[in-house]
Amino acid sequence: MRRAWILGLLIAVLTIAPSAFSQPKLTDIQNHWARSCVESLSQKSIIRGFPNNQFRPDDPVTRSQFAAMVVNAFPDQMSAPTRAPIQFRDVPANFWAQDAIQKAYRSNFFSGFEDGTFRPNLEIPRVQALTALANGLKLKPTNEIELTNKTFADLRDIPNYAKSAIAATTERKIAVNFPNVQRLNPNRTATRGEIAAFLCQARSDTKGLISDRYLPNPERQAREIRGVWLTNIDSDVLFDQSKLSNAVNELARLNFNTLYPTVWNWGYTLYPSQVMKRDVGLAIDPRPVAAGLQNRDMLKEMITEAHQKGMAVIPWFEFGFMAPKDSELAQKHRDWWTQKRDGSTDYESAALDRVQIPVWFNPFKPEVQQFILNLVTEVVDNYDVDGIQFDDHFGLPVAFGYDDYTVNLYKQEHNGKAPPDNAKDPEWSRWRSDKLQAFLAKLFQTVKARKNKVLISLSPLDLPYAYENFLVDWDKWRQAGLIEEVIPQIYFQGQKFDDRINPNTWKTLRAARDHIPTAIGILSGLSSTPRPIDELQRQVKAVRDQGYAGMSFFFYETLWNKSPEPIDQRKSGWQSIFKQKVQRVSLVNP
Incomplete structure (x- = not known):
């Protein structure tokens, strides 16, 4: 009182x-x-x-x-x-x-x-x-x-x-x-x-x-984010100009309006990058599996095709601070690696156990930050993109941060006291997360100084999981005005949101929904386990009933190329979901 x-x-x-x-x-x-x-x-x-x-x-x-x-x-x-x-x-x-x-x-x-x-x-x-x-x-x-x-x-x-x-x-x-x-x-x-x-x-x-x-208007057509992630894993759509063109045309015909193509993963760019060429002598992913990227600019092709059809393109910097241990970039910059309390550097993940073991670049080190900034500004400066997107790889696995640089930085700010041995110590976690936020603020300001219309999008895991495991406190970042679109990877099953998820997740989502465009990540399936169209239809309805700004599907191949129904039936299902074209919800685009 x-x-x-x-x-x-x-x-x-x-x-x-x-x-x-x-x-x-x-x-x-x-x-x-x-x-x-x-x-x-x-x-x-x-x-x-x-x-x-x-x-x-x-x-x-x-x-x-x-x-x-x-x-x-x-x-x-x-x-x-x-x-x-x-x-x-x-x-x-x-x-x-x-x-x-x-x-x-x-x-x-x-x-x-x-x-x-x-x-x-x-x-x-x-x-x-x-x-x-x-x-x-x-x-x-x-x-x-x-x-x-x-x-x-x-x-x-x-x-x-x-x-x-x-x-x-x-x-x-x-x-x-x-x-x-x-x-x-x-x-x-x-x-x-x-x-x-x-x-x-x-x-x-x-x-x-x-x-x-x-300003609501009964006569105005609805707006909705209708996105899809396009990857270079279990998919060759980015590796072939004809396939890419056909994919964009078909997505536009089925009334999708946003493309999130991966442009940075496995330690390489999927577009011709002068930043990478100067650093490791490789302008684009050189692996045989990605041979179709050579002598072309996949990102430029996609933007040209998509913009002609009124679709947005928001490049996805999928790997963030992570890179394969044996990649040219990681081997050249071993001083960039961060480590766990026991000195180990390998990042283990069930989702990555069939590929090269990654390491995590130290997100607090100025050289690492500048490298990420250089990649982002290269894309923003050279391409007519509608935004850029990161995910939890813009964070730091909570077990990491015990490298000499980070330890000394922590000591400087704590009167010589070393970081706690407990990697999940609340103050130690908050300190690292706040450092990530400070870099995001720098990135945000850098992008906006170049092209104010380019939005900053994040596709994180749900909270509190994202913070507790990757130090990505995305709702705090949202409150600081550093995120202009968020698409959490909820990937719920059935016809309603999964009750097993922490109730605080939905509280956070609702708060974000009321302040910035908040869409829901829906899993259309993995190559081995595509989901039936009727389940996806129920999930879209659930997202709409909850008043979210739309949805994005992971991933392109399981929309119809790899699906449990015949392709024509699958595409008819998408037509029933997206019956007409609509503009996307956005804070910065007209």
Whole structure:
């Protein structure tokens, strides 16, 4: 209660008495989707930042805070009250927002509860904020628009009392849904950034500062990520120009819209790389199995074909910091290897036991970081890509990190204390994970400085597994604004999400879903165990029912080339899943 009271007094100064301060530049909204809106409202003294020049756009908003913002935003309504004053039992005369609450109540923006309380410190859900605006501004749906599942994928979550208000605010482009325009998330607490967007769209002098792609429209075609990973394992689609062209054409015909081709694995690039040529004298994968990559540029071919058909191409740096022990790159740079507590360097994995044993390059070492940055920037600079993607190989297996460089770095930052012998020690894990985040921030900034439209995508394992085993705390990275699309490798079976997965996984997924495009990785099968199309149809339905931004399938060959049904039957199944072409959900693309 004391904390809420102090915060309330601070908000009072920042919202009710705006003339007391100048208008400092807000430092934490530079990459926020509602930046223009926040800046405009701040300049008009309708909303304010905090004393440290931060706006905290993702912080929750309470009922009293929203009342104060409404009073500032709509002075005309406040001057023509329609109700008599009321004394709420839980709003004393000296409460910081008492005057604002009274004005908002008398102007019909707010009502109290049946027990005579206002509950000023209760966080306000999005649906209640929109309903308050509809009530106070006296908005009704003039065109009798019909809210359908096409308008909102989570229509069933909208309370009956609010449907008229939601219809009215949708029609007037006040309801703002970021990042997925089809998800209202009605019962989730509204954030400061979202409230700013609502207020912007509700005022005539600031309307239009929010992109139309975040404004639900019953007539707008749905958006959905429909991706597929294309690999060079158990598949030769990347090794033959004709096969690649046919694959892109057929995927486009079946209404897929995103390709994730592997471009870095087994210690080689699958595109002609000058970075690799300078380092080890090999510009492209030289192995006999990859002979079809020679004398051509697979990535350029794919991008040309895909863009002609309106498909996105997001190269997948599959191996991240990992490389085969016997590869030219690993042998030349043995000083890059990290190691376990016992000094061993081999990374054992059941998924890789039939190939060369990999080692893990030290992700904290400047030379290793620069190598990865060079590969990424080479692709971003030389190709018209729509994004880049990493997975858990952008992390570090938790057993590793006991090489001399990392140990000395840890000691420097811990008064000479060595890392714990326990590889899963909480502080040791957090330290390493935070170092990975720092490099991701550097990579993010580097890419954006070159081509701001190139999105940063991650396809990790689920949490907490990804963090506990690979130090990939991707939800923390998402909260830091370093990931613009996430496609966790859930690979659930049956017609609903697997109950065996940690419940925190779904909590994390839902949180990510509400802030960035979050699709679900679906296993269409391995070469030896392809999955039947009816199972995949049920899984797609489950993903859609949960309101995720789409799905991506692992992997291309098991879409139809290697499947339990005849190819024609299999393709008909995909046509029933993706009945028409749609644009993909994205934070950065139009």
